[in-house]
Amino acid sequence: MNVITGKVWKFGDNIDTDLIIAARYLTTSDPHELAKHVMEDADPEFVKKMSPGDIIVAGENFGCGSSREHAPIALKAAGVAAVVAKSFARIFYRNAFNMGLPIFELKEADKIKEGDLISIDMDRGLISDINSKEEYRFEPIPPFMQELLSCGGLMNYAKAELLKNG
Amino acid sequence: MRQTITEKIFSEHVGREVKAKEIVRCEIDMIIGNDITTPISIKAFRESGAKRLANPDNFAIVMDHFIPAKDIASANQAKISREFAYEHDLKYFFDEKDMGIEHALLPEKGLVVPGDVIIGADSHTCTHGALGAFATGMGSTDLAFAMITGTNWFKVPESIKVVLKGKPGAFVYGKDIILELIRKIGVDGALYKALEFTGDTIGYLDMDNRFSLCNMAIEAGAKNGIIAADETTKEFLANKNLKHEPKYHYSDEGAEYCRIVEIDVENLEPVVAFPHLPSNGKKVSEASKMDLKVDQVFIGSCTNGRLSDLAIAAKILKGKRVAKHTRLIVTPATQKILKEAEKLGYIDTLIDAGAVVSNPTCGACLGGYMGILADNERCVATTNRNFVGRMGARTAEIYLANSAVAAASAVAGKIADPREL
Numbered sequence: 001m002n003v004i005t006g007k008v009w010k011f012g013d014n015i016d017t018d019l020i021i022a023a024r025y026l027t028t029s030d031p032h033e034l035a036k037h038v039m040e041d042a043d044p045e046f047v048k049k050m051s052p053g054d055i056i057v058a059g060e061n062f063g064c065g066s067s068r069e070h071a072p073i074a075l076k077a078a079g080v081a082a083v084v085a086k087s088f089a090r091i092f093y094r095n096a097f098n099m100g101l102p103i104f105e106l107k108e109a110d111k112i113k114e115g116d117l118i119s120i121d122m123d124r125g126l127i128s129d130i131n132s133k134e135e136y137r138f139e140p141i142p143p144f145m146q147e148l149l150s151c152g153g154l155m156n157y158a159k160a161e162l163l164k165n166g
Numbered sequence: 167m168r169q170t171i172t173e174k175i176f177s178e179h180v181g182r183e184v185k186a187k188e189i190v191r192c193e194i195d196m197i198i199g200n201d202i203t204t205p206i207s208i209k210a211f212r213e214s215g216a217k218r219l220a221n222p223d224n225f226a227i228v229m230d231h232f233i234p235a236k237d238i239a240s241a242n243q244a245k246i247s248r249e250f251a252y253e254h255d256l257k258y259f260f261d262e263k264d265m266g267i268e269h270a271l272l273p274e275k276g277l278v279v280p281g282d283v284i285i286g287a288d289s290h291t292c293t294h295g296a297l298g299a300f301a302t303g304m305g306s307t308d309l310a311f312a313m314i315t316g317t318n319w320f321k322v323p324e325s326i327k328v329v330l331k332g333k334p335g336a337f338v339y340g341k342d343i344i345l346e347l348i349r350k351i352g353v354d355g356a357l358y359k360a361l362e363f364t365g366d367t368i369g370y371l372d373m374d375n376r377f378s379l380c381n382m383a384i385e386a387g388a389k390n391g392i393i394a395a396d397e398t399t400k401e402f403l404a405n406k407n408l409k410h411e412p413k414y415h416y417s418d419e420g421a422e423y424c425r426i427v428e429i430d431v432e433n434l435e436p437v438v439a440f441p442h443l444p445s446n447g448k449k450v451s452e453a454s455k456m457d458l459k460v461d462q463v464f465i466g467s468c469t470n471g472r473l474s475d476l477a478i479a480a481k482i483l484k485g486k487r488v489a490k491h492t493r494l495i496v497t498p499a500t501q502k503i504l505k506e507a508e509k510l511g512y513i514d515t516l517i518d519a520g521a522v523v524s525n526p527t528c529g530a531c532l533g534g535y536m537g538i539l540a541d542n543e544r545c546v547a548t549t550n551r552n553f554v555g556r557m558g559a560r561t562a563e564i565y566l567a568n569s570a571v572a573a574a575s576a577v578a579g580k581i582a583d584p585r586e587l
Contacts, residue, residue: 014353014354014443016551016553018532018533018551018553018554018555018556019553019554019555022533022555023231023532023533023534023556024533024534024538026202026231026232026534027232027236027237027239027240027243027534028239028243029205029206029209029243041554041555041560042554044560060354061353061354061357061387064353064354064387065289065384065551065553066288066289066532067203067286067287067288067289067291067303067304067305068202068203068305069203069206069287069305069306069307070206072305073206087354087357089354089357089387090357090358090387090389091289091303091304091305094304094305094308095304095305095307095308098305098307098308099305099307144189144319144321154307154308154311155210155213155214155307155310155311157311158214158216158310158311158314158315159214159215161314161315162214162215162216162314
């Protein structure tokens with residue numbers, strides 16, 4: 001079963017990529033270095049408070065701003081298991097898929113509270129809040145993105161083409 | 167089928183008529199990377215087993231973010247792009263010898279051609295739409311995919327038609343128009359959409375103003391900003407050694423738009439975007455009454471670091487001094503702009519007024535390299551983002567404005583209205 005279960009950390013609207021990973025740390029793309037500073041300007045204590053497997057739940061336009069792929073890299077390396085948001089900025093959405101960071105669009109994200117335990121069932125398209133016992137249906141992943149995912153992501157798609165074309 | 171300019175560019179690249187919302191895969195005319203984002207692409211490229219770039223002459227690396235290197239880590243990071251560029255004998259590798267901010271440098275070099283599809287691992291790649299090209303920011307992995315295959319996939323965006331009306335008044339520029347648009351539609355008002363700028367105002371805007379306008383399309387969440395070519399565009403391109411023949415596309419009458427937004431530019435006054443979102447625009451007449459003391463003014467970036475910005479600043483600062491408690495940093499966007507500004511006397515004027523003039527770099531705009539703000543400092547910047555921590559301390563405040571408001575504020579030591587000087 002394809003299920004992610006974790007404790008929720010809440011963030012607001014327009015969490016930009018500078019908040020996710022500030023440019024002062026972009027002198028490297030090493031995931032472990034980036035992970036030490038993830039979400040630092042949004043909540044300087046976040047790295048200390050969170051545990052691997054936790055889930056971020058946020059408002060509208062998560063990941064707006066810069067195209068830096070360091071943002072999903074930092075979240076993933078810190079152990080953030082998934083990001084659920086009311087909406088995602090375009091470049092971040094694509095980058096998260098390319099990096100293998102699971103993200104889910106949920107209009108009812110506001111109803112989930114910090115500290116709740118939620119479980120995301122990817123096969124059934126459902127997010128269950130274990131504390132409130134509510135169930136929500138997340139926006140389906142676009143078919144083309146599903147196809148990319150089933151090929152193992154964008155780079156595997158490229159590798160398959162390289163092999164085919166010699 | 168009646169099409170928008172964005173649909174036409176994709177139709178031409180795909181070889182059939184395409185419509186908004188369709189997913190297409192097409193050839194990329196120019197792929198842009200920089201010293202921060204390309205190393206991730208290079209790693210993905212190498213791991214894929216690829217040996218060569220699909221189209222080496224369609225790939226440009228511009229070293230602009232942390233260059234000249236500010237520390238050992240950024241030097242090591244730069245080395246990754248340099249080694250790759252030499253190994254693949256890249257024709258379009260721009261390092262310190264010929265440096266500039268990518269979105270000012272590439273149009274200057276004739277590497278942005280109307281009708282092109284351009285992707286860059288930098289969100290402000292949308293700047294290039296000012297020349298009637300489709301240009302959008304992507305991540306490093308998407309860049310790697312294009313380096314390997316010469317192509318990438320796109321969802322053809324629906325378009326928002328932005329109708330700009332009237333002649334801009336004194337000290338009103340492309341920057342003010344885009345800040346006003348973002349104020350109106352919000353930072354996600356154009357999410358996934360194309361922003362197509364039209365209307366009689368376009369005729370009054372030179373290329374510098376058009377670049378500023380398209381540059382901040384991303385700040386409304388847009389996929390691309392675009393302006394169809396006209397005489398001004400053709401004049402800009404005339405003395406350039408273009409990479410290939412331009413293809414001029416124009417939206418059909420009756421093309422489908424998901425939204426139409428009008429802006430009364432004639433009655434617009436300069437806009438200042440307050441912390442911490444570009445959508446927090448206020449009229450400069452209001453902002454200047456609030457007695458907002460300014461610690462630093464920054465004139466530069468891919469939004470407003472062009473020759474006309476330096477000209478505007480020099481005109482305001484001529485014979486004046488930057489206020490005692492205020493610092494002014496000016497960063498010309500390219501070496502060519504720096505040289506021309508020097509020839510025209512702008513640099514002397516700016517330095518005599520108390521500005522420090524730096525080498526071209528993205529630098530202070532993203533708080534990664536010089537001009538970093540201290541705790542609780544306030545900055546007026548001609549840049550594109552006033553997010554928390556963007557230019558330094560997370561308690562610092564950034565106010566986005568045009569170069570005239572920035573220069574006037576440097577003289578006054580507080581946010582000032584250039585029309586009152």
